[in-house]
Amino acid sequence: MNKVSLNGVEIFPFDSEQQLLSFVNKHKGILVAINAEKILHATEQTQAIINRNIGYCDGAGAQIALKQKGYKEACKIPxxxxxxxxxxxxxxxxxxxxxxxxxxxxxxxxxxxxxxxxxxxxxxxxxxxxxxxxxxxxxxxxxxxxxxxxxxxxxxxxxxxxxxxxxxxxxxxxxxxxxxxxxxxxxxxxxAPKWWVDHNLEFLYRLIREPKRIKRQIHLLKYAYWLAFKKL
The missing domain is CATH 3.40.50.10660 (PrpR receptor domain-like)
Structure with missing residues (x-):
């Protein structure tokens, strides 16, 4: 399976949990969750860590970017x-x-x-x-x-x-x-309750519960811009 690069962060576009489980059982290695924040704030160190291991889609932001790259069946695996x-x-x-x-x-x-x-x-x-x-x-x-x-x-x-x-x-x-x-x-x-998770709004639920997270999540506007103009 080929990796997909998102802002230099390489991720495997698994189409199901079972595909991921079968892959890691065969290849072993370190599973690393990838979400919008990790793609947005990737440093040379974190990028290197992810790219030499098994990055998988952990959030809606990463999933949308994968679909834009043509991987329509890419699934989100929290x-x-x-x-x-x-x-x-x-x-x-x-x-x-x-x-x-x-x-x-x-x-x-x-x-x-x-x-x-x-x-x-x-x-x-x-x-x-x-x-x-x-x-x-x-x-x-x-x-x-x-x-x-x-x-x-x-x-x-x-x-x-x-x-x-x-x-x-x-x-x-x-x-x-x-x-x-x-x-x-x-x-x-x-x-977050299941409804928020199912509708990709877990980040909003956490923000409502912890308003101080706004300092972190405000940066996601830049990620939304990248998605809107397909800059990833």
Whole structure:
């Protein structure tokens, strides 16, 4: 499958969740969510991280741009849903390792997964607060020893991607960066209701709930301009 470049950010135009799951199961690697903000604010570092890994469409802005490029079937795959689809697809056959969130949040995440996916093999987990280089190296060594099939890291970008790339040098797996998905999964953070998500208005819901986000989201007007005049 060929990648598509959007403002220098390369993304795979998957047409379904199943296509993505089949691809990553075969090729392994690091899944990186791509939305309008990441395309708009791509730096040399973040662009390089995305382009050497598996960028997928996580938002309506990226999906619209892909369709403008001729990929009419390109689908939006929210990262906060994708990781649970990966669990549902593979929990009976693969092993999992989770990193991220506060100590209480990661504990609740593991307990909830064990309740919802009976028999899931979680062979390691820890919070997202790596306080020293020694702690980080201990984590990498533990993964290299236990060899999980799937690794989820919820620490925010680009920190989570940089960590996954370090781990990948010692151990190949399916990796996904999750940002704040553990907080959403355990109910510590509320996601937008389904209607807002289905109508591609999740960003507006979050803005209404957190007006201070306007400083970030005002820049999306530039992205809308790029879409309107097909400048991507």
């Amino acid at each position: 990262g906060c849903e994708l990781w649970l689809k990966i669990v549902a697809q593979f929990y009976q056959e693969k092993t999992f390792y989770l990193v991220g969130g506060k100590p209480q949040v990661i504990k609740e995440t593991v307990e909830k997964l064990q309740n919802e996916f009976k028999g899931i093999k979680i062979i390691g987990f820890r919070d997202g607060y790596l306080r020293s280089e020694e702690e980080k190296q201990q984590l990498i060594a533990d993964m290299a020893d236990k060899k999980p099939d799937v690794v989820f890291v919820a620490m925010g970008s680009p920190k989570q991607e940089l960590l996954m790339e370090e781990i990948q040098k010692k151990h190949k797996a399916i990796f996904q960066g999750l940002g704040g998905s553990f907080d959403v999964y355990t109910g510590h953070v509320e996601r």
